[in-house]
Amino acid sequence: MRGPDAIERSHRKLFLALQKELRYLESAKASSIRAYERAFKRSLPARSTTTTKAALVSRAKGAEVILVGDFHPFRQSQKGFLRLLKEVRGRSARPSAIALECIQQEFQTHVDYYLQGLITAEELREETAFEDNWPFPWENYRELLEYAKAEKIPVVPLNIPGRGAPGELKARDEAAAQRIAEVAAESPKLQIFTLYGELHLAAPHLPASLRSRIKKRVLIVHQNETQLYWSAPRLKNGDRPEVLRLREDEYCVLNAVPWMKLRAFLDWAEGSQEDDWDDSSDINGPVAHFAALLAEALLLEAPALDRIETRGPDELEEGGVFARSDRPLFAHARKYHRVSYLPAAQAVVVPTLSTNALTEAAALHLWARHNGGAQSQLGARLILQFMAGFLGSKLLNPKRKCNEEADMEAYLARLPREKRALDAKGRIFQRALGILKPLLHGKRSTAAPLDGGREIEALRLAGFVLGNRLSVSLRRSKSAARITQELFTSTVADPKVAAKLLNRIGAEIRAQSVAPSGKESGF
Template sequence: MTKLREQLIQIQKSNYRKNVKLVRESLGYEAGVARYRKEYLHYLEDYEAISNKTDLIGKASAADVIFHGDYHTLAQSQRSVLRILRELLGKREIVLCLEMFHGSDQKHVDRFMSGELSENAFLDKIDYAKKWPFYWSNWSAIISLCRDNKIPILGINSEINDAKGIRSLRERDAYSAQIISKAFLRNPGKLIYVVDGDLHISPNHLPRNVAQLLALLDEPVKLFIIFQNAETLYWKLCSEGLEEADVLRISENMYCVMNTMPANKIQSYLNWLEYSQDAYFPVHKDWDGNDFEERGAMVHKMVTTLASIFKLELPSDALEKLTIHYPNDLDFMERLYGTPELKGQLRLVRDKIKREEGFLLEYEQSGENKYLIYLANSNINMAAEESCHFLNAVLRGPLKTPLSPLDYFYRNVITECLGFFGSKFLNEKRKAQTENSIRRFLGKVKRGELKGADQETIQVARYILQHFYMQRKTNEAAEFIKKFGPQYKSRSVISRMFSTQLGYMLGNKLYYAVKRGKFSMHRIQEIFRDPFDKPMKAFACYLEVSERVKVVKHVSRL
């Protein structure tokens, strides 16, 4: 194990232990629930092999009933469900069973799915906020996919008013099993896809109830279980140097998808407690405390953590020159308009806010360099990326001279590369697009499978593939200018997305190269400090890093 890997794992374990302690303080202890959880963990002590998406989808498409575990406060958990459902479209007819809806509300679910009820009317009729107090936005894409593809949805949750602890959990499983079993019997040949809480999908919980009910009717059924982000397996992978694995085969009919790190998973619950959004900010012990100060302290911690990992020394007063703003900071726009040094960036700011993107602004005021971070939400990736941008901006200093369009474009690419690269050290499971994933995306667009795809995204995808083709063909700047000159000159959204995605993809590969000792930390330090204010320097750096990391294999998006 390299020293860097060991350092990263220790940081992850420290954050995880801290978050688990906070959760225990929040929830208290209930013996029955602890026993129910222990029964679940029994199946997650070991795994048979590292697997992949293709194998998982193949097994899933051959099943009769799928049980997909969900960690309700983690957006990545719901995205995993969405991605697998998309992969199964066209392979099987599907009936989706969701814990988020109660069986007693099925008539309202049916009316909503048929278009008879609006979204707001539906949520009001089922008393969504009370019965399922998790973010509707995390589920809306799944619901839309089902409506667009005529996939029926069944609610499987219930209100167990008198039962508590393990009795409540087991009675809930028994109720859900009846609905799932009826769905299986009434829809011969269709795939019954169940999304339920992590603990419920343990083989000895809900799946066993379903199997027992169908066995009474002499109905054979092939069950398949998809766990997500089992902490026990993640730490085992770390000990084996295999923590980059995305899919594990636990047994013939049980797999585990790994799409976030344990500390981030638990943190999403802590932030749900404080009505945040899948974030990295600590739970508030005092609801009347200064929210901005606590959030700012967490960004400061990210900056100092990254500086420590990269062995970069910040000026002692650097963090004092940084202000951090959020959407609920009502005087943010007034401050921008009242700062003459920022007026030239207002168009960029408005566009970023509209697209719910984070950003860093650098400006000079009264002879001092100042920095402003805006976080559109409290997502860990965004906070980590902008923290790394700040670290980079302080070390390289302000740009003193104008740059050519080519130099400006590739300076942005390097900036985005470092931002993504740094964010991976705080969330290794963050994924970037790959050349193959972009080819698959454009293939689906061409076949008419993604009719709602954003035209800007499609154009950027084409530019990226053309750029990679040019990289294989030549390293002459004149050839790149001939091909991409208009994009280099443009300050449009498409041009910015183009440079950002090139940077993300390079940063993703760079992370794995550094982690595996294939790219020196000394060179990383040089890139962080380089202002890239000389002609052709950023372009040359991009080509150099691209060439050095091109053979690095990394995890693809599930």
Template sequence: MSRFRDQLIRFQKKNYWRNLKHVRENLSYNPSLIKYENEYLSYLKTYEEISNKNELVKKVIASDLVYQGDYHTLRQSQRLTLRILRDIHEKRDIILLMEMFHAADQKYVDDFLKGNLTENDFIRKIDYGRKWPFSWQSWSSILYFCKERCIPVIGINSEHGEGLKSIRNRDQYAARVIVKTLLRYPEKLAYVIDGDFHISPNHLPKEVNDLLKLLDNPVRHLIIYQNAENLYWKLCKEDREEADVLKINENSYCVMNTMPANKIQSYLNWLEFSEDAYYPVKREWETEGVEGQGITIQEIIVSIASILEFDLPQNIIEVLSIHYADDYHFIDHIHTIKGIKGKIRLIKEKIIKGEAFLLEYEKDGEPRYLIYLPNSNINMAAEEASHFVNAVLRGPLKKSSDAFDRFYKNVITECLGFFGSKFINEKRKSHSENSIRILLGQIKRGEYLKLDPVIPQTAKYILQHFYLERQTTDQLAFQEKFQSIYESKSSTPTIFSTQLGYILGNKLYYAVKKGKFPLSNVREYLRDPFDDKRKAYYTYLDISERLKQEKAVSQY
């Protein structure tokens, strides 16, 4: 185990156990739920082998019934549903069965999918806030995907009660709905989304199997778990924590798409009625309750600097201000800051697009920093924290009039930001050359119905850039090919350079972690303002060449 990797794992364990401690402090002791949880955990003590996305998708397609576990407060958990549906909807007819809807509200679900109810009316009629008090935004993309492709959605939930008996009653009720669906639509794939604990083989699947045995109607079933913490720590001991899909046994898999600490953090945030720790809904509670217990941007900054073995200037965090999307006076404040008036239009565009950013400026001759986070997730917060560390170490930037240099300086900046963000969430994904080719194929086949045209165009530019890198290092060749893009006033050069930086930063992280690339070099990059003409460009090519053999780590 490399020293750097050892530091990262210790950091993740520290955050995980701290978050778990806070969850336990905020929950009353519930022996019924603990028993139900332990029954679930008994099936996740080990795994059979490392698997991959393709094998999992093949198993899903070959099944009659799939149970996917969901951690309701973790947005990444719902994103997995959407990714799998995208991968299989052209190969199988699907019916989606969801815990988030009560079976008694099926009429309203059908009306919404048929376009007979607006989103607001639908939410009101099903009493969403009371029956399913989780972020609508996390789930709405799944529903609209089904709506656009005429995929039926069926509710399997029922009213809650107290104790273990109530939980088992809900499993039994859901099982009856699932079995009726299987009998009515035997040719379709029944895809069930239910809470993590419910999909344990001795919970909902057992209830379904018992009914199917009575009816002499066996089906091919598959269970998909997500982010089992004990399996992640087991992978760390085996130096295999980069695995994103585990085969538990022939009928069950586990997808690992976030870090254990981040999973628990999402629950702490939900307890605070906030979608994440960096966007407090009730500002007066910022230093109290659960919100104050989760990891903060300031702590992320200190952790990143510590892992990189940097001592930041004393009191530097005190000159950092953090603003959120609910700060309605933010733009007024921006207008009062000297030296950034030329950036107001760009700032407003970023806010409208829901993007995070770091601003650097001076006040009374001293450096000042500002981080803006929209409805941020932990990746955004960690990336801006990394940008802050970079900004402090390299000092004030000189304004460059050369579009070529500005482009590659941004590539390096985004590379370092992505690199540092993976200290907090190693499962964060970037594209790779192969995934971009797949994306363009999906776009061509019409799998993305609503897409900004700048995305496929930028994807093509990235592939062209990689191709040119393999042919030459001559800057004139790149200028001839891309100069009009470097100089464009549109968002294209920013998206283009950011994605190149993300791809490089992702590969750089794993190379450093494996001891294949010196951390000392990364420390030098962080301190370098790259003011010398063409230095950022040649640094990019140098890193790319040295990482040529480093395979992109895919995540599902």
């Protein structure tokens, strides 16, 4: 098992391979875009300092306009914007508005109709000619609109016609700044959260246009800027920080590794967004690439993918004939949309083609080399399977998160005690916490097994938490590295062998006393 530097070298290899694929597309960029990009890169400081999510949220609370960078084809950009919006709104009583580049200003009335419930989201999509005016995935932005509607937050379109015309980038900055200034003047108490293309957030671009019109405080939040990621100072555990402070009113959130951003752009440019994949053979290439890099980081032999099938979403929907022992796992994968390995069928099922799902599938290909053809079993063996899948995915994408103990406990704490027995998610969380109790705390579990798919989901949650904890231990302990190799190379068809390995992993994690942050704590 290689150390953190070697794992990051795998990330760089992925990044460089994708960058090479993108060179032709990059060469086709308009000169105006290349100039805008150069100005953007020059505007970023050479040095940054590590800060915290709490510090960024506190700073955002005091700003009147928050400009958040959007890498349009990368869904994490839109999700990061929404998380920041929710965090600030949860700590401030100020009214807010959402300003979006993805819709043109002329469609303000249609946006208002949608927010008032007079038209549906699909009707809004049609009325605004969304695909004609904005070539990036509608679904990436729909979630923002749905949140605004549910929370009664006004939405302000910012874009103007003329894409590709001479000087249009500057014209769009000026038009967006003017519209934001008008809204700020009309409603001085509003806090305006703006999602706008990352290149426009260079100091001389949109921020300068905006500051020339208003005296209000403007906060700039970049997301996943590649040059900032590679130059960011390391944390004590070897990870890159999640939040950087660049200047007094300029920050950068790092909630994804750079290669994932390029992968999203390449998929979009090639017309292979998640919804467009239609054949399992399409996904074998990226899965094989991920598996080879993961094997290199773990000092393992790269798996031959032809030994184990990879079944994509279409095949999962169509169903199939499976051995009796595989049917519960298949039903669980189908119902909960989870990546899983079916031992009797020797197949990895991938119900969603996100990058996290594909990296998880790659890890399961590695793990299954020593566990193919065995009978499907609940208990320790299945926990190890899910642990290996998450751990491998986490090594390739160290920013990946899962529901940690604290997340599950917080969810249960919010439930009235009398409803816990009736809440399906709560019961699964209780069971998962019970499974983890002896492994993470050396205490006896009193949680009774659930039935069918709910038990498998609880085992998956427990496996993910253990994989998350082991990923942190890897940066601290050589013994954790050795036991990680055992996880991927041991045959655990025998329940006693599986239980013994699982208990040893639990002891290793307890010795390191690690409790990583969960989903609720980050961006």
